[in-house]
Amino acid sequence: MEANVAPDQAVVPSRAGRGIRILLVWGVRFTGECLAELLERDPSVSVIGLCADLSEAVALSASMQPDIVLLDGRMPEGAAAARRALDEAPGMRIVVSSVRETEDDVVAWAEAGVIGYIPRTTPLADFVRLMMDIHSGEQVCSGRVAAGLLRRIATTKSHVHNLLGKLNAKRRTEIADYLRG
Structure with a gap:
């Protein structure tokens, strides 16, 4: 160079x-x-x-x-x-x-x-x-990093599922509509 x-x-x-x-x-x-x-x-x-x-x-x-x-x-x-x-x-x-x-x-x-x-x-x-x-x-990526990423995805899905239940919603868009007011 x-x-x-x-x-x-x-x-x-x-x-x-x-x-x-x-x-x-x-x-x-x-x-x-x-x-x-x-x-x-x-x-x-x-x-x-x-x-x-x-x-x-x-x-x-x-x-x-x-x-x-x-x-x-x-x-x-x-x-x-x-x-x-x-x-x-x-x-x-x-x-x-x-x-x-x-x-x-x-x-x-x-x-x-x-x-x-x-x-x-x-x-x-x-x-x-x-x-x-x-x-x-x-x-x-290493197995440890892959496992951590999969765990994060599962945790996020679990949080979304819990939110859907608490708000009596069937879809994520209903949560977004609720949050917009």
Whole structure:
């Protein structure tokens, strides 16, 4: 990856245009540049830029049209920043990296609107494959996280069922109508 830009500007690699187009958002520039160079070794990947934060990625995403915005999950404000970015650029497809694979962390990122996550325990040899899987609509998660997600869904359904009973309603729309007044 080569670029001659001021330190506060996005780095745009010279070898863009092949494979899946990735815009990196990494707070530590050196680490982001190292990751970009490693990713560029794979012929199915094209790193089209490196940004210091999500606001910069939002500004660039319309013109650069990345397939994936790869976000360092250790960025300040994390999931909240991702939610704000997606509010501004709804078509942006964020994959978050370096995620602690706990139910709470995975749910927080999912609620923020990211399309997938790469756990912080992922070896380099699996990184690109996981990114490609996520880009294709697949996400692998641990059994513990899957069980937690299923439990949350069941709990939500139980709450809805209880609400229906208390309000003598048969459908969720009746609850919504009741709440509207």
